[in-house]
Amino acid sequence: MSASAASSTTVDGGAPWRRADCEDFLVHEARLLDEAQFDAWLALFTPDAQYWVPSEPNQQTPHHTVSLIYDDRRLLETRVRRLASPRIYSQEPRSRTSRIVANVTLEESSPDYAIVRSKFMMIEFRRNEQRLFGGTCFHRLVRYDGALCIRLKRVDLVNCDAPLDGLVVPF
Amino acid sequence: MEQQPAHSIAQLVQPARVHRSLYTDPQIFELELKHIFGTAWIYVGHESQVRNVGDYFCTMLGRKAVIVVRDASGKLQVIHNQCAHRGAMVVASDKGHTDEFQCCYHGWTYHLDGRLKAIPLLHGYPADFNPKSGKTAMTQVARVMSYRGFIFVSEAADGPSLEEALNHMTTSIDDMVDRAPDGDIEVAGGTFRHVYNGNWKLYLENLCDAAHPWFTHRSSIDAAQQQKDDVLSDGSGEIAIRQMRQNGAPYSFWESQVGIWTYPNGHSYLGDYHDDSKLVAAMNDPVFRDYIGMLEAKKGKAEARRILEVSRWNSNVYPNLSFMSQFQQLRVIHPIAVNRTEVHTYCFKLRGAPERMFQNTISFANIVNGTGSLVLTDDLEIYNRIGIGLSSEGADWIEIGRGYQSDGPADHGGRQGKNSTSEIYIRNMFDAWLSYMTGTPASAALRQGAA
Ligand code: FES
Ligand SMILES: [Fe+2]
Numbered sequence: 001m002s003a004s005a006a007s008s009t010t011v012d013g014g015a016p017w018r019r020a021d022c023e024d025f026l027v028h029e030a031r032l033l034d035e036a037q038f039d040a041w042l043a044l045f046t047p048d049a050q051y052w053v054p055s056e057p058n059q060q061t062p063h064h065t066v067s068l069i070y071d072d073r074r075l076l077e078t079r080v081r082r083l084a085s086p087r088i089y090s091q092e093p094r095s096r097t098s099r100i101v102a103n104v105t106l107e108e109s110s111p112d113y114a115i116v117r118s119k120f121m122m123i124e125f126r127r128n129e130q131r132l133f134g135g136t137c138f139h140r141l142v143r144y145d146g147a148l149c150i151r152l153k154r155v156d157l158v159n160c161d162a163p164l165d166g167l168v169v170p171f
Numbered sequence: 172m173e174q175q176p177a178h179s180i181a182q183l184v185q186p187a188r189v190h191r192s193l194y195t196d197p198q199i200f201e202l203e204l205k206h207i208f209g210t211a212w213i214y215v216g217h218e219s220q221v222r223n224v225g226d227y228f229c230t231m232l233g234r235k236a237v238i239v240v241r242d243a244s245g246k247l248q249v250i251h252n253q254c255a256h257r258g259a260m261v262v263a264s265d266k267g268h269t270d271e272f273q274c275c276y277h278g279w280t281y282h283l284d285g286r287l288k289a290i291p292l293l294h295g296y297p298a299d300f301n302p303k304s305g306k307t308a309m310t311q312v313a314r315v316m317s318y319r320g321f322i323f324v325s326e327a328a329d330g331p332s333l334e335e336a337l338n339h340m341t342t343s344i345d346d347m348v349d350r351a352p353d354g355d356i357e358v359a360g361g362t363f364r365h366v367y368n369g370n371w372k373l374y375l376e377n378l379c380d381a382a383h384p385w386f387t388h389r390s391s392i393d394a395a396q397q398q399k400d401d402v403l404s405d406g407s408g409e410i411a412i413r414q415m416r417q418n419g420a421p422y423s424f425w426e427s428q429v430g431i432w433t434y435p436n437g438h439s440y441l442g443d444y445h446d447d448s449k450l451v452a453a454m455n456d457p458v459f460r461d462y463i464g465m466l467e468a469k470k471g472k473a474e475a476r477r478i479l480e481v482s483r484w485n486s487n488v489y490p491n492l493s494f495m496s497q498f499q500q501l502r503v504i505h506p507i508a509v510n511r512t513e514v515h516t517y518c519f520k521l522r523g524a525p526e527r528m529f530q531n532t533i534s535f536a537n538i539v540n541g542t543g544s545l546v547l548t549d550d551l552e553i554y555n556r557i558g559i560g561l562s563s564e565g566a567d568w569i570e571i572g573r574g575y576q577s578d579g580p581a582d583h584g585g586r587q588g589k590n591s592t593s594e595i596y597i598r599n600m601f602d603a604w605l606s607y608m609t610g611t612p613a614s615a616a617l618r619q620g621a622a
Contacts, residue, residue, distance in 0.1 A: 048403050053543060055361050061530070062407070064529065065361040066518065066536045069543035075408030078391075078398045082545050085390035091553040163364040163513050165555070166548035 001011040022141060023104040025148045026118055030099040033170060041170070042080045046142060046149045049073050053155045053171060068160060068167055079170070088168075095126040095169045101137075113142045113151065120155075122171060133171065134158050184605045184618050187572030187598065194370040194561045202511035205489050206231035207607045211436075212316070212323040212336045214492040214503060215239050215249060217517075219320065219357035220266070225283060228266035231505050232324060237312060238262050238272070239322060242283040249312040249324045252286040261309065265573045272309070286310035319348045320356065339583040343486035346496040349478045349507075352391050352462075352469040353523030356499070359532050360518040361437040363540050369491075369558030371506035374514060375600060377550060378485045378493045378502075379441040380572070381425040381591035384418035387553055392419035407534035414538050415546060422592070429484075429591035432581050435613055437489025437603030439596035443482035458527045465523060469564035487596070489603050510558050516540040571597045595619075 032041040045051070052062055053069040062070040071079055082088055103119040121134040141150040155171040180202070183190035193199055195244040213232055216239050220228050227240035229252060236252040238261075254261050254274040261274045261281070267341055272281040280289040287307045290296075301307065314325040316333035321344055334341060348356055367373075377383065384392070395415035398575030404412075433439040467475040487493045494501040499519040507513055518532050538544050545610050561569070574593025581587035588595040 050405075055363065055542075059361075063533060064359075065398070066363055066516075066533055066541065067543075068363075068541060070407060070534075070537055072404045072406075072408040074398060074400075074402040074404035075411050077402055078394045078408070078412055079545055081397060082390045082394035085393055087393070088390035089387065089556075090548040130235050134307075161362075161364070163366040164542050165366055165368075166551040167543035 017106060017109040017141075019104060019106045019116075021148070022106060022114060022116045022139075023101070023118075026101045026104060026116065026137075026139065027139065029150075030101050030120070034097050034099055036083075036094070038080045038083045038170075042076065044148075044150050045073065045076065045152050045153075046144055047073060049076065049150055050152045051076050051150075051170070052152065053068055053157065053160070053167070055160055057156065057160065068157070068164075069170070083168075090166055090168045094126060095124050097125075098123045107138075113140055115140050120171070124169060131165075135171075137159070137171075180608050181605060184601050185568075186618050187575045187603055188568045188570055191561050191567050191569060193604075194557070195509060197509045200370075200506070202608060203604075204233045205505065206386045206610070208506065209437070210325065210330065211325040212325050212333050212608060213489055213490070214321065214323050214488065215507045216322050217320055217356075217501075217519075218247070218317055218322060219355075221247065223268070224598050225268045225270055226266075227262065227269065227283075229262055230503075231504060232312065232326070233358075236260065237324075240283050244364060247285070247315050247317060247322060248284045249315045249322075251312070253309065254279055255281075255287065255307050255309055260619070279391065281309050285311050319344050321347075321385065336436055337488065337587060338436065338438070338484060339434045340440075340488050342481075343440055343494070343496070344482055346478075346481045346483060346486075347379075347494060347499070347519065349481075350466070350496055350499075351521040351523055352465045353521075354469075355522040356519040357522065358517050360529065360536065363516040363536070363542050364513060365542050365547070366507070366511065366513045366549060367554040367558065368510050369512060369513045369554040370505050370509060370561075372600070372604075373554050373557055374502075374504050374512060375487045375489065375493060376597050377553065378487055379431055379591075379596045381429055381431070381440055381441060382422075383553070384420075385422065387549050388418045388546055390549065394545070395419070407537065410531055410534040411538035411545070414535065418546065425592050426590045431588040431591045431593055431596055432585050433587070433596050433599035434583065434585045436604075437600040439599055440486040441484045441521040441596075443484070443592055452469070456531075458531060461523075461525045462528050465525065469523060489600055498538070498539075499532045500536055500540060502540065503530055510562065553568075571601070575619075 011017055029044055045151060051071045055066050055068050059065050090169040097121045101118050101120050105117050106114055107117045116139045118137045120137055124131045135155060135157040138154040139150055141148050142151045177252050183193055189310045215230050216228060221239060221241040224243055224245060227238050229238055235520055237249050240248050242248045252260050252262050256277055256279045259274055259276045261272050276314060282288045285308045287302045290302055312324045313328045316323055316331055318337060318341060392415055395412045396419060398412055407455050431439060431441050483496060485493050485495050491504045499521060502519045503515045505513040517538050520529050538546055541547055571594045573589045574595055577589035578593060578595045586595060594600055602617050602619050605618060
């Protein structure tokens with residue numbers, strides 16, 4: 001599969017989680033997004049995955065408050081399929097993005113999963129306009145078929161409750 | 172541009188077409204703030220946001236910052252968020268609860284209705300300074316009225332009452348409220364705020380536009396149609412995908428199953444000719460069946476049936492409000508500049524309905540109003556593109572004539588498109604626009620509705 005999958009195969013089920021492996025994985029994920037390899041990005045998620053960008057700071061749940069994005073696996077697949085459509089007008093022209101992932105910490109881990117916290121900044125350029133996004137990501141990572149996979153990705157934008165134009169490229 | 176006299180404004184609205192400058196001329200925008208947002212009944216919020224004495228929230232009335240508050244006597248007040256001393260913004264939180272308003276500059280303190288309550292160093296003011304006069308109060312907006320919990324204000328001291336202005340649209344608000352088994356609804360579940368570089372009028376013009384989903388939403392329609400249904404969903408993706416597929420209904424559906432109705436003062440709604448089951452497919456949904464049971468228990472079978480047979484989709488109350496009863500959605504339009512608009516969206520919880528139903532409301536909000544929605548992002552793109560297109564001086568007139576010769580009268584003083592793809596609701600809004608902008612009665616301003 002991918003570079004990160006190869007490196008993470010060194011982590012056997014039950015072996016301790018290593019922060020550096022998680023960071024490599026996040027950097028790889030960011031690269032897939034910047035390179036618009038959305039199918040490969042989707043392949044990082046588990047079959048029961050959720051991808052969540054809350055609309056409020058400290059939002060407790062996606063079920064009782066609206067979210068900038070809240071995708072269960074079924075909707076995440078649809079989102080990624082749409083990104084490949086030649087008639088996705090909100091991506092004509094396409095955005096270009098550049099992301100930096102940093103301050104990666106292992107917040108919690110057990111043999112089954114790890115919760116990894118990171119900071120990100122993303123510049124998005126489209127139609128002569130540049131937008132800057134930043135915030136905190138929480139990845140709940142699991143080992144799935146020998147590879148690291150994302151069970152839940154939560155992205156807390158610092159400006160999640162600001163008036164925003166459309167968010168099309170995933171964070 | 173020079174001051175636009177009324178007669179030249181009138182020339183910009185012609186039968187079945189309008190001039191590009193209505194969307195691009197900053198001076199026309201200023202006149203709209205004055206003559207439309209400065210006189211019409213403007214939706215500012217819902218009473219559930221200020222249930223108790225001292226509850227308040229801040230919003231914008233055109234470009235004017237206002238505080239909506241329940242005063243000590245339990246009455247709704249809407250006051251300008253400016254200190255009567257030297258003009259500082261007094262309330263800096265979006266919402267909250269307080270006994271009084273205190274300015275952080277020199278400490279002038281106000282009652283909840285804006286009257287001055289206390290003032291430091293009172294001895295230093297001139298002899299004729301009167302802390303009880305209106306000059307030392309925060310300014311109240313001229314008229315505040317609510318209809319079944321929906322709060323509107325008008326800056327015109329005189330004029331039609333709220334119910335007169337709403338006319339037949341009161342029944343759309345009834346439809347929002349009646350669906351609650353306990354007879355009450357409340358704002359809940361957070362808000363979306365989106366912006367686009369385009370004129371405020373574009374938003375309502377799109378919300379009843381039945382001819383655009385087939386094109387604009389093609390990418391999400393295709394993606395949803397190709398989605399396998401055996402992939403895991405907790406229900407939210409299922410609702411989203413159902414809605415996207417619905418957007419892909421063929422033209423024959425919009426032309427035979429769906430209608431558009433318009434009423435005086437620019438109001439309109441899009442709705443089913445027949446029944447409530449297509450858009451939401453809700454009758455097959457166990458949560459919705461539970462809800463029907465609860466509604467019947469509280470209201471009786473016949474009344475529950477009457478309530479659910481009202482089959483409206485988007486109801487638009489000109490100039491700044493749109494709502495949808497089936498999934499308890501509401502949108503408020505805020506004009507920022509001639510080519511900049513902000514839209515705030517809200518959800519309502521039906522008191523006495525199953526908790527799970529509100530989860531469906533949230534899921535539906537995410538797909539139809541979400542800033543990161545697979546659907547709304549293409550609408551925002553359209554608003555931005557219209558903003559760019561109309562700002563080009565290549566062509567001066569835009570067409571709003573679809574259905575012009577086939578519109579007909581409707582009950583309750585309304586007019587109706589032959590089917591839902593008529594642009595009658597846009598023409599109807601421009602009749603209202605012309606009436607507000609030129610100060611002529613609606614009947615004399617008719618350019619679009621004349622049969
Ligand atoms: S400006 Fe408010 S007290 Fe002086
Ligand atoms: Fe749309």
